[in-house]
Amino acid sequence: ETGVTQSPTHLIKTRGQQVTLRCSSQSGHNTVSWYQQALGQGPQFIFQYYREEENGRGNFPPRFSGLQFPNYSSELNVNALELDDSALYLCASREVGDLGSGYTFGSGTRLTVV
């Protein structure tokens, strides 16, 4: 198992810019979710992808968008960055239908918006 890998590990952006975060899912996992974790908070669900389509979304505005590729890697894109977007962004993957195994998480990307 290679686990879930995310890049970059840290990123600093200016308010109004756009950012793309990347995730490589664990081998064999075809479902990927993205979470936002603000300082001192629990992770908040952004959206989930399965078979390259979004199949669930949390309470985040449309400027948060994503992609999943045929090799199950994925991207999180955020447009028009705001200061409140500063957070740790976590990618997590699982095999569809295998809820009991839970999700495997990456180490996250720390985004700072200035």
Add this chain to the structure above:
Amino acid sequence: AQSVTQLGSHVSVSEGALVLLRCNYSSSVPPYLFWYVQYPNQGLQLLLKYTTGATLVKGINGFEAEFKKSETSFHLTKPSAHMSDAAEYFCAVIVNSGYSTLTFGKGTMLLVSP
């Protein structure tokens, strides 16, 4: 919709003392329950999980948790705290409904003093 409540944002124990981190959930359907641990500047690591069967589940690093349906609880315990246990702990729930993703509590920071 499901939700998770973790009582106590911070719990302090002495090394060697019992660790008890509380988690209550609400769900209209039978849930799968998880505890994750997060060390500073890292992602989430699965400690243990409850799916079906035995209600007392054992995890890594000497932790265990008991699923009590009547109390809608899934408290995390460890008989003897170690300094290396200092971290943030998250309880999470997933149900087999809709797009099925994790819902987290706000987390409990465990502080261990010598």
